[in-house]
Amino acid sequence: MPIAILLFPADEQGIVFITFTAAFFPIMVSTRHAVRALPTLWEEAVLTLGGSRRHSLFNVVLPGALPGVFGGLSVGMGVAWICVISAEMISGEFGVGYRTWQAYTLVDYPATVVGMVTIGALGWLTSAAIELAGRRATRWLPRAEGTGR
Amino acid sequence: MTTVTTTAGKRMRLVLAGAALGYGGHPVLDEVRLEVAPGEIVVVVGSSGSGKSTLLRGLAGLLAPRAGRILADGAEVRGPSPDRAMIFQEDGLLPWRSVLRNVELPLGIRGVGRAERRRAALTWIDRVGLAGFADRLPRELSGGMRQRVQLARALVGAPRAALMDEPFGALDAQTRAEMQRLLLDVLRDTAATVVFVTHDVDEALLLGDRVLVLGRTGGLRSLTGATREQIVKEL
Numbered sequence: 109m110p111i112a113i114l115l116f117p118a119d120e121q122g123i124v125f126i127t128f129t130a131a132f133f134p135i136m137v138s139t140r141h142a143v144r145a146l147p148t149l150w151e152e153a154v155l156t157l158g159g160s161r162r163h164s165l166f167n168v169v170l171p172g173a174l175p176g177v178f179g180g181l182s183v184g185m186g187v188a189w190i191c192v193i194s195a196e197m198i199s200g201e202f203g204v205g206y207r208t209w210q211a212y213t214l215v216d217y218p219a220t221v222v223g224m225v226t227i228g229a230l231g232w233l234t235s236a237a238i239e240l241a242g243r244r245a246t247r248w249l250p251r252a253e254g255t256g257r
Numbered sequence: 258m259t260t261v262t263t264t265a266g267k268r269m270r271l272v273l274a275g276a277a278l279g280y281g282g283h284p285v286l287d288e289v290r291l292e293v294a295p296g297e298i299v300v301v302v303g304s305s306g307s308g309k310s311t312l313l314r315g316l317a318g319l320l321a322p323r324a325g326r327i328l329a330d331g332a333e334v335r336g337p338s339p340d341r342a343m344i345f346q347e348d349g350l351l352p353w354r355s356v357l358r359n360v361e362l363p364l365g366i367r368g369v370g371r372a373e374r375r376r377a378a379l380t381w382i383d384r385v386g387l388a389g390f391a392d393r394l395p396r397e398l399s400g401g402m403r404q405r406v407q408l409a410r411a412l413v414g415a416p417r418a419a420l421m422d423e424p425f426g427a428l429d430a431q432t433r434a435e436m437q438r439l440l441l442d443v444l445r446d447t448a449a450t451v452v453f454v455t456h457d458v459d460e461a462l463l464l465g466d467r468v469l470v471l472g473r474t475g476g477l478r479s480l481t482g483a484t485r486e487q488i489v490k491e492l
Contacts, residue, residue, distance in 0.1 A: 153349035156317050157363040157414065158339025167362065171353045248353040248394050 123195040123203075131188040135180035142176020143169055175249060178242030185238055189231045204230070268295035269340060269417035269450045271316055275325035278308070278315045284323060285311045289477055291469070293418075298444065298451040300465030302458055304492050307471045309454040310346075313420045316452060317343045329418070339363060342416035342449075346423040348403045350395040356382060356406050357391040363414035381409040385439060401432035405439070412443065418450040426455070437463055458488050 112129075116122040150168045159167065196205030208223025271293040279285040285308040293299050303309040314320040315327055318337040327334040329341060337343075342363075350359050360378040369377070382391050385405040395403055404424055411419055425433045437460060444451060455461055461468045462485060470478050470488055 149345060149347060149349050150351055152319055152337075153343070153345065153351070154362070154366075155319065155337040156339075156341065156343040156420075157366060157410070158337070159366045163366050167351065171351070174353075246353075248396060250352075250396050 119199045119201060123192060123200060126195050127188050127192045130191040131184035134183040134187060135177070138176050138180030138183070139173060142173040142179075145176070146172045175242075175246045178238065178246065181238050181242070182235060185235050186231070189227075189234070193227055267417060268448050270295050270328075270330050271418060271450060271452065272328040272331075273312075273315070273325070274328065276315060276322040276327050277324040278311050278320055278322055280311075280320075286315075288325070291477055293450055293452060295450055296448070298453065298464060298466045299469060300453045300455060300461040300467070301469045301471055301477070302455060302461045302488060302492065303471030304456055309456075309471055310422050312471070313343065313422050313452065313454050316418075317341055317420050319343075339367065339414055340416055341418045341420060342411035342414065344404075344407050344411045344419065344421045344424045346426050348395065348400070348407065350403055350406055350410070352395050355392050355394055356387060356398070359395070359406055360410045360413050362410060367414065377413055378409075381413045382406075384443065385409045399432075401428050401436060404428065404436060408436075408440065408443065412447055412449070415447075416449055418452070419444075419447075421451065421453040423455050424453075425460070426457075433460070440464065458485055458492075461488070 112122045112126050114122075116125060146169065150172060151164045154164045154167055192203070193205035193208075196203040197209040200206035204223055204226050208220055208227065211217075211219035211223055271291075273289045273291040276289045277284045277287045278289070289312065291299075291312075301309055301312060311320065315322055316329075316334070318327075318334045318341065321335075329338070334341075343349075351362070354362065357375070357378055360381055361374045364374040364377060379391060382388060385408055387402060387405055387409070390398065390402065395406070398406070407424065425436045428436060441464065453461075453464055468488065470492060472478065472492070
């Protein structure tokens with residue numbers, strides 16, 4: 109993290125880079141696992157109906173891996189928030205993390221509490237949004253029984 | 258649109274010429290010789306582990322033979338083709354697609370227009386007795402209904418051969434009898450050669466024009482006109 113902050117000329121670029129890298133790996137790993145865990149049966153069904161590899165990618169692999177992709181997105185979102193806030197606290201020039209830390213160093217406790225609450229609310233909102241989108245997209249899962257919509 | 262109508266009517270001849278099929282180190286089936294005449298319904302009976310599914314996967318083109326040849330209308334089978342539709346024992350429906358969208362799938366792959374696709378799919382959904390269920394997801398259907406959807410999906414593209422891998426194996430006796438009646442009914446006016454695989458001797462005798470037994474030794478014996486007892490003894 110310090111290297112990344114030093115490496116990029118503007119501090120904000122370093123923060124973006126750190127956040128991106130931190131979110132990228134959980135998403136990639138869980139997508140890979142989801143694709144590898146796909147039953148071959150679905151792909152074979154599409155192939156015997158005349159589908160090409162492209163059909164099987166769009167009709168089987170992408171929709172079938174979605175639950176795993178959303179799992180990765182949830183984790184990635186959490187990690188991304190942790191990284192963006194702490195990177196802002198260390199080297200930011202604006203942003204909630206920076207403002208909260210500045211308020212803390214200036215012994216402005218009301219503003220610090222506002223900052224903390226804001227960070228919490230933002231984290232909760234974004235993860236709820238992903239959760240909701242994930243449920244919408246994977247309504248077909250067997251465990252989504254009943255309250256699917 | 259034209260593909261749906263022009264390929265219909267011409268039934269497929271399937272030939273296994275001394276084919277060896279298997280996975281990994283050792284072949285499951287060796288030197289299999291089988292000829293299925295156009296329009297025939299051939300049922301292959303075998304106990305579990307005898308290589309019934311392997312045989313079908315070879316015919317479907319999902320598994321390449323290690324020796325010998327597999328021919329469809331004289332041409333070597335090199336991969337799956339929409340001419341040889343397959344119905345799986347486990348439910349091969351795409352769970353994120355509704356019944357209608359599952360049945361539309363083979364037509365969509367062929368580039369059939371949206372309206373025509375929908376019309377053909379709805380006709381078939383109706384034909385397998387699922388009218389009114391077009392918008393359901395597979396998880397909202399019973400096992401028997403899911404197999405009906407698979408049947409509709411396999412036949413909507415007017416394949417010239419239908420390969421059925423114990424499609425009713427997981428169903429209860431009553432549903433199975435219903436599905437067998439439906440299958441015979443649907444096949445009567447479908448121009449498809451059928452290879453049906455099962456472990457149920459009664460099912461084989463009911464459905465097949467010809468019954469073949471796949472013994473544990475990997476040999477394929479024709480037992481047309483044989484009684485139930487004779488077949489059971491051969492298993």
